[in-house]
Amino acid sequence: MTANDEGRGSSGLLGRLPAEVLNQILCELHNSDLKNLRQTCTYFKDVRHLRLNRLFLSPNLRDIEVFRAVADHETLRLQVTEIIYDDARFDSAHEMEWPSWYDEERDIGETTGVPEWYCHVYRENRNMVERAKPRHRQVKEAFEHLLSPAEAFRHFKRLWQEQQETIATNRDADALKYGLLRFPNLKRVVVSPAAHGKPGLPWYLTPTIRSLPRGLLYPIERGWPLIRMHSNFPEAKDWDRSEKDKWRGYCLVSRIIAQHLRENPESKLADLAIDTNHLRTGISCRVFDDAENSEIEDLNTILSHPGFAALNLSLHCGNQCNMNWCSFRSNHLRNTLSKARHIQNFNLLTNVVYVDDFYYDSDDPDEDRDEGDHFIPLQSIFPVNDWHQLRHFGLCRFIVKKDDVIEFLEALPPTLESVELSFFIFMPDSGDYYSLVHDMRQKLGWRGRDSENQPKIVVRVDVSFGRVYGAVMMDVSREVTSFMYQDGENPFSEDEGCVEEPYIPQSDTPEGNGRLLDAFDPSYEEPNVSLRWRLSRRKCSPEPKERKGSS
Structure with a gap:
């Protein structure tokens, strides 16, 4: 019995399925699920790799870090066929107008240090979430417990500051130049x-x-x-x-x-x-x-x-x-x-x-x-x-x-x-x-x-x-x-x-x-x-x- 057979035997009922059936199941899983599955035993870690044909890039620090990590990986970089650049930049001071008679709910949680425009966006998005919850389990789970406006604004401000630093230093541009040289099978850019x-x-x-x-x-x-x-x-x-x-x-x-x-x-x-x-x-x-x-x-x-x-x-x-x-x-x-x-x-x-x-x-x-x-x-x-x-x-x-x-x-x-x-x-x-x-x-x-x-x-x-x-x-x-x-x-x-x-x-x-x-x-x-x-x-x-x- 080979080491691969031993590993498959210890992988539970899923690993005992015929190879064709198992492969069809694994092909339907998202990367997040594959990542969890690979951590369960050495067999799945060896036979199923993450699918990373698509990479994201933006002025956001996290996207740049992941992009460069894949570009430096000698196996994963060969899978990349598509790059998607997210060009949505955060704005630290939205110019928003609404009527003076506009009646907004005031009790939305802790708002110390939060500008009024952010509170307005917070209310609007909360209303949108409440309308979507009955239809979407994903929305319901994501917003089961809302962060307060003060907590939310701190996260937003950090993201905005990271973007500003990236734009000032062109880190996303440097990452893209490097990635184009490292992804020989790239076919599509969005x-x-x-x-x-x-x-x-x-x-x-x-x-x-x-x-x-x-x-x-x-x-x-x-x-x-x-x-x-x-x-x-x-x-x-x-x-x-x-x-x-x-x-x-x-x-x-x-x-x-x-x-x-x-x-x-x-x-x-x-x-x-x-x-x-x-x-x-x-x-x-x-x-x-x-x-x-x-x-x-x-x-x-x-x-x-x-x-x-x-x-x-x-x-x-x-x-x-x-x-x-x-x-x-x-x-x-x-x-x-x-x-x-x-x-x-x-x-x-x-x-x-x-x-x-x-x-x-x-x-x-x-x-x-x-x-x-x-x-x-x-x-x-x-x-x-x-x-x-x-x-x-x-x-x-x-x-x-x-x-x-x-x-x-x-x-x-x-x-x-x-x-x-x-x-x-x-x-x-x-x-x-x-x-x-x-x-x-x-x-x-x-x-x-x-x-x-x-x-x-x-x-x-x-x-x-x-x-x-x-x-x-x-x-x-x-x-x-x-x-x-x-x-x-x-x-x-x-x-x-x-x-x-x-x-x-x-x-x-x-x-x-x-x-x-x-x-x-x-x-x-x-x-x-x-x-x-x-x-x-x-x-x-x-x-x-x-x-x-x-x-």
Whole structure:
């Protein structure tokens, strides 16, 4: 009997399972569970290693320590295929305003030394937690015992101070440079301001977020300018030094990656993602106003790298409507995208909102603007005629005309396997979702293809009660697919989703069409029914299963 057999014999019932069954079980475990299992006996320690294909980096000290430890490990470093940079920075003095009549609960615990803005955030987050507890065991357990505002603020202040020290010394930049040299199998880099998710439901479980004490309520930072619903602000300003500082993480990552690729052309990097997870933010579109800036040069280097295949781009477009959409008309965005000649997966998400002056008084002598001022033909932005290997195309939250979308879809290559057309704002008298999916069915020829060659279609629309934190949306993909390829009915009503009413209330579609999703909560899914029905169901429904971690 070998030492391995002896170890397996002492590992209990789990170790006696057939190897194939045991391997399937172990593959389903999270790293935290594997870590505990490896500590139970030498057999599991020898046969099952931690999965560390994904690493996190940020200005937070804990993330940097873990990142460097893996980079220095001769076995684990070879597993790393993805780096996620958390660009949410803590702010020590939030500028928050609320009405003088706003009635806030005063008895929230010890507040000595805690600024008023932090107390306000504490109350708001506590209310959010209380609403989430009935639905989420994870939230309920994390906030079973709340830290007082004074205790919470001490933790927050320490995190902020650590970030400031890191930024002053560029420790995160040095760690990234070192890691790129130590991770020969790296394929994907993500920059995200959304890691902290919602209280108790982080989007990415970074080492820093994992290390936070239970019961800690703190500001859920986003890092980048965030547009609220029905607002065109904050404005995307000229791309100068002060603006670049707001996107320190993105600028740092793109600069270091581009330099690495120039010096290491054999790199396997093939995928860059700006992951906002439907938060209404992104990198500033003003990057593309002028070709003579280092960020465009760096992005050109990344996209033209041999083997580069996937780009997820999120753009902040605050108040572009009053600047004639200069960032999209400059041609620099198209020129940059044309560098990715072998791209297979592309997504563009913006935070463009409904523009009030789509309709204007034509009798006003001072009003000579053409409604076309807000319309940008899609083929003037996306060089699809050069993307011969494209398998997925996604466009979210953009101003469109139905006929232009159809013409664009007809131009996509035959390699296309999936398409997303979500949160569109249609120009006046230029179609709506009802006519769009109708013409897709009639004109694209996709319906006549073999089922395995029919492109998968994703369509999501805003709902009237959507929240910035929750990112609630309605997914009508199944209904659109049924209408396109089978005998289903058009899930939209005529004039639905046009510019007059860009936000789709649930009641505007027949009940049963679509399902409500929350971008920050994969366990959340509700049918499209009346608000009254949902509230009554929420009161009597059993607690859902615990959500799996995102990392």
